[in-house]
Amino acid sequence: MKNFGxxxxxxxxxxxxxxxxxxxxxxTEITKMALQPYILxxxxxxxxxxxxxxxxxxxxxxxxxxxxxGSSREHAVWVFEVNDINVVVxxxxxxxxxxxxxxxxxxxxxxxRKDIDALFGLxxxxxxxxxxxxxxxxxxxxxxxxxxxxxxxxxxxxxxLAGGWLAYADRKY
Amino acid sequence: xxxxxxxxxxxxxxxxNPTPENFVLxxxxxxxxxxxxxxxVTDLEARGMDRVFDAEKIKAVIDHVTPAKDxxxxxxxxxxxxxxxRHAIRDFxxxxxxxxxxxxxxxxxxxxxxxxxxxxxxxxxTHGAFGAFAAGVGTTDLEVGILKGVCSFRLPKTMKxxxxxxxxxxxxxxxxxxxxxxxxxxxxxxxxxxxxVGPVVSSMSMEARMTLCNMAIEAGATxxxxxxxxxxxxxxxxxxxxxxxxxEAAVADFRTWHSDPDAVYDGELTIDVSQLVPQxxxxxxxxxxxxxTAMEGTPVDQVYVGSCTNGRIEDLRVxxxxxxxxxxxxTVRGVLSPATPAIYNQALQEGLIQIFMDAGFCVTNxxxxxxxxxxxxxxxxxxxxxxxxxxxxxxxxxxxxxxHLMSPASAAAAAVAGxxxxxxxxx
Ligand code: SF4
Numbered sequence: 001m002k003n004f005g006x007x008x009x010x011x012x013x014x015x016x017x018x019x020x021x022x023x024x025x026x027x028t029e030i031t032k033m034a035l036q037p038y039i040l041x042x043x044x045x046x047x048x049x050x051x052x053x054x055x056x057x058x059x060x061x062x063x064x065x066x067x068x069x070g071s072s073r074e075h076a077v078w079v080f081e082v083n084d085i086n087v088v089v090x091x092x093x094x095x096x097x098x099x100x101x102x103x104x105x106x107x108x109x110x111x112x113r114k115d116i117d118a119l120f121g122l123x124x125x126x127x128x129x130x131x132x133x134x135x136x137x138x139x140x141x142x143x144x145x146x147x148x149x150x151x152x153x154x155x156x157x158x159x160x161l162a163g164g165w166l167a168y169a170d171r172k173y
Numbered sequence: 174x175x176x177x178x179x180x181x182x183x184x185x186x187x188x189x190n191p192t193p194e195n196f197v198l199x200x201x202x203x204x205x206x207x208x209x210x211x212x213x214v215t216d217l218e219a220r221g222m223d224r225v226f227d228a229e230k231i232k233a234v235i236d237h238v239t240p241a242k243d244x245x246x247x248x249x250x251x252x253x254x255x256x257x258x259r260h261a262i263r264d265f266x267x268x269x270x271x272x273x274x275x276x277x278x279x280x281x282x283x284x285x286x287x288x289x290x291x292x293x294x295x296x297x298x299t300h301g302a303f304g305a306f307a308a309g310v311g312t313t314d315l316e317v318g319i320l321k322g323v324c325s326f327r328l329p330k331t332m333k334x335x336x337x338x339x340x341x342x343x344x345x346x347x348x349x350x351x352x353x354x355x356x357x358x359x360x361x362x363x364x365x366x367x368x369x370v371g372p373v374v375s376s377m378s379m380e381a382r383m384t385l386c387n388m389a390i391e392a393g394a395t396x397x398x399x400x401x402x403x404x405x406x407x408x409x410x411x412x413x414x415x416x417x418x419x420x421e422a423a424v425a426d427f428r429t430w431h432s433d434p435d436a437v438y439d440g441e442l443t444i445d446v447s448q449l450v451p452q453x454x455x456x457x458x459x460x461x462x463x464x465x466t467a468m469e470g471t472p473v474d475q476v477y478v479g480s481c482t483n484g485r486i487e488d489l490r491v492x493x494x495x496x497x498x499x500x501x502x503x504t505v506r507g508v509l510s511p512a513t514p515a516i517y518n519q520a521l522q523e524g525l526i527q528i529f530m531d532a533g534f535c536v537t538n539x540x541x542x543x544x545x546x547x548x549x550x551x552x553x554x555x556x557x558x559x560x561x562x563x564x565x566x567x568x569x570x571x572x573x574x575x576x577h578l579m580s581p582a583s584a585a586a587a588a589v590a591g592x593x594x595x596x597x598x599x600x
Contacts, residue, residue: 015359015360015458017566019564019566019567019568019569020566020567020568023546023568023572024545024546024547024569025546025547025572027208027209027547028208028238028243028245028246028249028547029245030211030212030215030245030248030249030252032212042567042568042572044457044567065360066359066360066363066393069359069360069393070295070564070566071295071545071564072209072293072294072295072297072309072310072311073208073209073311074209074293074311074312074313077311092360092363093363094360094363094393095363095364095393095395096295096309096310096311099310099311099314099325100311100312100313100314103311103313103314104313153192153194153195153327154191154192154195155191155192155194155195155325158191164313165313165314165317165325166220166313166316166317166320169317169320169321169323170222170320170321172189173188173189173197173321173323
């Protein structure tokens, strides 16, 4: 299993759609790696710079509600994967994006609003560690620390442990 | 306890229940297009898993960028084409026979009541118009679908959307679904099925029902669904006439796929459409919707009629009614993309293409093209498009471009006026 966690990137907006995560004009690429430079290129948040150090460093995204809505493109998950981001923590996800994350053996963690607020409270420079088996997430920034429990659907957890849906389905069906 | 149609389809297609909440369904149709499938195909090849579960149940089309616009899109088409040939996928639609997937596949009779359908495309929910469970999926789900004929879903809850009253003149299925999304918001139906019922749905054509279901995803829904009835049976008749003695027999059989009277719903939304006026989006989310009257005068650079939402024959007829005997404004570029060759042909025979051309529209071949900002009408920075498509996301039709979603009547009226305007005086 992958190691889940690392520096967090905060995206303070709800309803971030997959066109913002990876615009359709890059869907003609046929390798995942080719998507790497285009991460979050069309994201509409005041002051956000997709080329920033914070984006380059991030292993975890912390964001608001309905993350990953819109187009079903799994490219939105891959562009994270090839940028070493394998955890997204949000108040809620669009169905297809959430399923794509687990299908790729990555983590889409849902937390209630107050927990998301607590993470945003830590601010830039926060690092997140995720214990999948124990379903616990710990975020640290300097001497501030927030420890939060989360719940994974049993099947989603199996997918993460199996390394994704293809490996799971190939074994089972 | 009674069951909803979605629960009935889940019960009859359940291959596995890894948890009580998670269902692995066997699939009746797996649909493929050249944007999301090639990467699945190359991945399966790399893993030594280049197989298909059932070539008959796989349908494939090159529709998003066709004819190819550059080497990359040509390569995507080639990968899909070679794969379809290699696996003897008979229902593969290449140039000359191709059209927008969610218009083409229903037209070919591939979707039937009670079916399970997936595609690597979020607007797969369109096919729920036939009383099928049809959902958009990502590439990994598509790979497993191609390989094993299964897909996993959480048991969806169903929200009933009750459409009452009667549609006033100049108000169409597109206006209704925009009003529904405005009420539900962009995630109001996440993980749910939207079951559209009521007299308004019963009196809608299959084309209008597809428009309704097409945008269910814009409220976050897994699928939109209409209960199959006589309208469904008549639409499908050419494809099912060997199976049934009469349309009545088909209608009776389709009742298997009606929700039980005591089925349990997760929420109900009733909208009386009698007072509804044409609806238009502003902003960058499909739930940012206003009455057309509140948007009056918003300038427009391009008008696009087409897509899986509103590129069908009825849409072209309505737009042509507005355009007949009129010219589009000098400041506007008009682009029409009939959604399939059959629609294009029908429009030619009915003289609709002539009306569009006389009005100053450019008519393209059937393709998605401009809808997702890839070809045939991409917007420049800051340009505004009045569009019959389904997404107004930032950059959707071209980087920095702005999209206002509306019905074909409203789009045609905007073309003539040169700005967003109430289409009703034009009809
Ligand atoms: S017409 Fe637009 S929304 Fe429909 S399938 Fe094509 S790109 Fe997607």
